[in-house]
Amino acid sequence: MKQLLVFMGLCAMMGCSTYAHKEEEEPKEEKTSFLVTSPLQKDTTVIKEYVAQVRSIQHIELRALEKGYLQKIYVDEGQYVQKGQLMFQIMPMLYQAEQQKAEAEVNYVELEYQNTKKLADDNVVSKNELALAKAKLDKAKAELSLAQTHLQFTQIRAPFSGIMDHFQVRLGSLVDEGDLLTTLSDNSKMWVYYNVPEAEYLDYKAQVKNERQTKVNLLLANNKLFNQGGVVETIEADFNNETGNIAFRATFPNPDKLLRHGETGNVQMKVPLSNALIIPQKATFEVLDKKYVYVVDKDNVIRSREITVAAELPHIFVVEKGLNKNDKILLEGLRLVRENEKIHSKFVEPGTVLSQLDLYAE
Incomplete structure (x- = not known):
């Protein structure tokens, strides 16, 4: 019985010794080291x-210059037309009649003037009568020119090459002077x-x-x-x-x-x-549409700070407010830390970070 108790005591001592030995053999847990960097200050160009x-x-409205019925449409909506191309024809009969009347008046006054000129050359009539005949002829020619202009106004031609818009009138419509027909775009x-x-x-x-x-x-x-x-x-x-x-x-x-x-x-x-301040986009996080970074102070304690982004480029932000070039910001592991937590950090030069963004991408 005495021998049995001694044996059990030895076993217990050996077990305790073995357990203590195992504890000593277990490696100590390594503390996580987080990468931090600073904003890079440099001249840059953003888009x-x-x-x-x-x-x-050129984008203009084409309007009727004379009153009348729209007799013909020579173009279509969306068509490309050349400068001077005929587009619309307003019924010209009234203006044709006015032109014919004016032409007849010119011919009649022209004969009167020629007769008066012969008489003046023979000193039968005075030079004043010849001047009056000439003035009458000039007046008739001016009226003919006006009638021809009115007749030309019944034809609407493209003032420049361009694309037609949709029609505001249809064939047979009665249009008044100044009515919108369509628009034309160069x-x-x-x-x-x-x-x-x-x-x-x-x-x-x-x-x-x-x-x-x-x-x-x-x-x-x-x-x-x-x-x-x-x-x-x-x-x-x-x-x-x-x-x-x-x-x-x-x-x-x-x-x-x-x-x-x-x-x-x-x-x-x-x-x-x-002197723009540039940081990686991955160093930021959003809360209610506002952007933040974790700033690491001299005691390695992290605190969130709101920033204002001036411009966005592939993988980087240009910071307008919230940081200066000497601040240290957390580069990775943003989801693994908490506000006011003390961390172990490893500093990476900002130039190296920006040149190897894919390397540090999570």
Whole structure:
């Protein structure tokens, strides 16, 4: 019995010793180290988008110049017409009759003038009578010219080459002088108007000496870029006091006639930024449509801070407010930390981070 108790005591001692040995052999848990970086400050160029309206370089209303019935329509809606092409014919009979009457009057007065001239040459009548006959002839010719003009006004011709819009009248309609017939657009080039806020306008003027050299692109409604580049040609004189914006106008060639008057889109314009603060997009998170970063202080404690984004580029944000170049921000593991938590961090140079964004992508 005594031997059994000694054996059990030895076993217990060996078991405790073994357990203690196992505890010593277990490795200590390594603490997670998070990557942090700082904003990169440098001059850069960002692409900003502005809502735009597309306009033809010439877009006019075609109106009737004389009263009458619309006798013929020689074109169709949406058709491309050449300059001088006949488009509409207003019934010309009344104006033809006026022209014939004026022609007859000219012929009659012409005979009177020739007879008076012969008599004047023979000193039968005075020079004053010859002058009166000449004045009467000039008056008749002027009336003929007026009648011819009225007759020409019954033919509506294209003042320039362009695309027809829909008809406001139909064949046989009685039109009055000034009635709208259709509109005509010259779409060989397009004017694209977009509004720029005052602050961005001032930055733009400070950086760009000649706006006619500023190239822009047009993003269409189907989210595809127009295949022709444009150039800023003019900036309007006045700001809109209600919106604080000023209108820019860019000209785009339109060889395929893809753009039409009244289209919408977004102008993409490169805007230079001096000493811009750049951070990776992945270092930010959103709360209620506001963007935040985790700033790491000197004691390695993290605190969230709201930032204002001035521009967005692939994988990066340009920060307008909320950070300075000396701040340290959490680069990865944003979902693994909590506010006011102390962490172990490893600093990565911002230039290295931005050049290897895919490497640090989560």
